[in-house]
Amino acid sequence: DTGVSQDPRHKITKRGQNVTFRCDPISEHNRLYWYRQTLGQGPEFLTYFQNEAQLEKSRLLSDRFSAERPKGSFSTLEIQRTEQGDSAMYLCASSWDGADQPQHFGDGTRLSIL
């Protein structure tokens, strides 16, 4: 399977704990995006990388959120001191360089905060 891969698929944690998600993009793609999706809503943009450079961050990305793409391949999204409101599906997408290139999504990591 050469699609976008996300791990884990599900994460249940207690409020206040830190969590980290991983995304492996399609190998030839140099852009990688993170989105958050809550029930009944469309995905909301969080941040994106071009190669290893983080080029844009949404206002949704509070100081508790950090994303990295150290070698321009896989990426991690970490949430520190999780809160109830962080419960959501976290989606990763990748694309070729360019604003009009199709973004291909993984199946997401569903985060539940107890």
Add this chain to the structure above:
Amino acid sequence: GENVEQHPSTLSVQEGDSAVIKCTYSDSASNYFPWYKQELGKGPQLIIDIRSNVGEKKDQRIAVTLNKTAKHFSLHITETQPEDSAVYFCAASIVGDMRFGAGTRLTVKP
């Protein structure tokens, strides 16, 4: 920033009928408009897209139209089948910052 509105939020059609979903966007600089299908427990799957220099695009039973002047675009599905049942999202993109509509839950009744 860009704001995308999508209608209707739910749509139920009989198998074989057509389905139309409409979206409007606010930022005239948006230049790329994809449509995604999302099934339960899965990520969004790209089904068709259109760029701002094109007015219409078709792929088998799916077509998309774009009216840049009015800032709206539509998805048309003909000869609907039960497997078309899913949530459909439109999106508008400026320099890769993609904004999504709230989705349309399409149900195709056999």
